[in-house]
Amino acid sequence: xxxxxxxxxxxxxxxIFATAGCSAAEAQRIGxxxxxxxxxxxxxxxxxRVPRYVKTLVxxxxxxxxxxxxxxxxxxxxxxDGKFGFGQTVGPQAVRxxxxxxxxxxxxxxxxxxxxxxxxxGDWAEMAAAEGLVSxxxxxAAGSVLVAPYGGVDRRFSTAPYCVGIPRPGRDPLVLDFAxxxxxxxxxxxxxxxxxxxxxxxxxxxxxxASGDPHVLYGEYTxxxxxxxxxxxxxxxxxxxxxxxxxxxxxxxLGGALSGNGATAFDRPFANxxxxxxxxxxxxxxxxxxxxxxxxxxxFVKGSKPVSADEEVLVPGEQEIHYRAKRNAEGIxxxxxxxxxxxxxxxxxxxxxxxxxxxxxx
Numbered sequence: 001x002x003x004x005x006x007x008x009x010x011x012x013x014x015x016i017f018a019t020a021g022c023s024a025a026e027a028q029r030i031g032x033x034x035x036x037x038x039x040x041x042x043x044x045x046x047x048x049r050v051p052r053y054v055k056t057l058v059x060x061x062x063x064x065x066x067x068x069x070x071x072x073x074x075x076x077x078x079x080x081d082g083k084f085g086f087g088q089t090v091g092p093q094a095v096r097x098x099x100x101x102x103x104x105x106x107x108x109x110x111x112x113x114x115x116x117x118x119x120x121x122g123d124w125a126e127m128a129a130a131e132g133l134v135s136x137x138x139x140x141a142a143g144s145v146l147v148a149p150y151g152g153v154d155r156r157f158s159t160a161p162y163c164v165g166i167p168r169p170g171r172d173p174l175v176l177d178f179a180x181x182x183x184x185x186x187x188x189x190x191x192x193x194x195x196x197x198x199x200x201x202x203x204x205x206x207x208x209x210a211s212g213d214p215h216v217l218y219g220e221y222t223x224x225x226x227x228x229x230x231x232x233x234x235x236x237x238x239x240x241x242x243x244x245x246x247x248x249x250x251x252x253x254l255g256g257a258l259s260g261n262g263a264t265a266f267d268r269p270f271a272n273x274x275x276x277x278x279x280x281x282x283x284x285x286x287x288x289x290x291x292x293x294x295x296x297x298x299x300f301v302k303g304s305k306p307v308s309a310d311e312e313v314l315v316p317g318e319q320e321i322h323y324r325a326k327r328n329a330e331g332i333x334x335x336x337x338x339x340x341x342x343x344x345x346x347x348x349x350x351x352x353x354x355x356x357x358x359x360x361x362x
Contacts, residue, residue, distance in 0.1 A: 002339040003331040004360055010035045012346070012359035013047055020054050020349040022064045026089055033088045037120045038332045041323030043195060044186025045120040048338050051226070051345045053086070053117070058349075061269065062086055062116040068093045071260075072111075076101055079111045079260065087118030087272055095124045098278045099131050106283030111259035115272040117141075122177035122320070124276070125165025129173035134279040137163040140256035140263060143270040146217070147181045148235035150245035153208050155235045158264040159184050160251035164316075167281070168294060175317035180248035181236040185229070188214050188236065192227055193337035205234045224340045 004012075013031035018024055030053070038046035056062040066085025070078055078097050082090035094112040101108035118124075121137050128135035141158035149156050159179040166174040179185075182202040191198045192214035201210040203217055211234070215221075219231030238245040254275045256263035261273025281290045304313050327333075334342075346356050 001336060002334045002360060004334065005331050005362075006035055006039055006328060008359050008361065009038070009047060009332055012342075012356075013050060015355060016050060016054065016342075016346050016349060016351060017057075019346075019351045020057055022057070022086075026065050026086065029092075030086060030088045033119050033123060035332070036123065038334075039324045039327050040120070040122070040320035041327075042120050042122075042186075042320075043190050044184045046332075047334070047342060048186060048189055048193065049117065049119075051341050054345050054349060055226075056116065056270075066090055068112075070097070076105050076107055077109045077111075079113070081113055082115035082271075084114050084269070084271065085116055087116045090115045091118045091124060091274075092127065094274070095127050095276070098135070098276055099128055099133060102128075102133055102278035102280050103131070106280045107278070109275070109277040112274040112276070113259045113261040113271070115261075115274065117270070118272045118274060120177065121161045121163040121274075122165070122175045122317075124274075125163050125175045125177065126173060128278055129165045129167040129175070132167050132169065132280070132282070133165075134167065134281060135163075135165045135276060137161075137274055137276045138251045138254040139163070139272060139274045140252045140259075140261060141270065141272055142256055142262045142264050143266075143268045144185070145264050145266055146185050146229060146236050147238055147248060148204055149249070150238055150242045153204055153206055153235065155233075156264070157181070157238065157245075157248045157252060158256075159236065160248040160255065160264075162247060162251055166294060169291060172321050173317060174294070174298070174315060175320070177316075178239075180238060180244050180251055182239045182244075183236060185217075185236065188217050189227055190335070190338070192218060192221065193223070193341070194335035195338065202237060203234055204237050210237070223337050224344060 010031040014027045017027035017030050034047050066083050068090050069081040072079035080094045098108050098110040125135050139161040144158045145155040147157035159181045161179050163177040183198045198212050200212040203211045216234035218227045252263040255273045259273040259275050302313050
């Protein structure tokens, strides 16, 4: 295990992408968002993604420094084409459009299509909450067929994230952010590189057997080599039996079909689609009831007696707050295989060896 200071890791990732061909601003932004995912405990959406991101850039699948096209533009609604730019670049542009429209009208909706991997969806909910807005996000990943529906073993869904953000003035927002599969694919990736194992029932093979072995999803792989889900027919299971499977289905139809991104299918390029809507509580609730009621109800829920004395009843977003405090203080732990893949990627784009070594300096 390697432990790295957050700032060192952000700058290292920044330098990898700047060397690979991104502008300084975009490289900085990618490093910021990926490391923030690690800081909040979402290692599946953190720097483990760097090798894949760089490969898509080198292969010209994803394009640097994209400015989105707005295909439909009304006072309250926009349809945005990400043109296969980095999600960390086109995602904030789409969210900003939604925020600005909502602030003018009290309500807005934005459909984003053809985005590169948009990372942790909670980032976009936090961005809206920082402006005092409620937001809801339905996401799909066209071309990434990984999840079996309830009652089936064949892949039919992407991990289809769902996210809700609730602002709390002067306090951290409440953010519910999860894949509609038992685990995100990135968590299987982390497990395959020596990180936290996935649950024993997270995956399913073609014979209907549940498993926690990443080989079910990726087939054979070497420690530093790529993980390719096309080498196996195993799938991730939808969470919550029929309920999670149903929510995944709706994320595909809203984040994929309605956005114009396309619901997940085989043999098509990867692209994230996201359908988001934004609500200004000050317009819905001019009497100011919402904020105090959120606080009252949050305290009521947290006041439930814990299952055991050493546990805590958590509300959405609270675990991320705990992770962020701990990892900012102690550094970000990376499994050896993850660090090795980062170093290999840095070398592949021509980053100076001395620069690589500085990343782990105190």
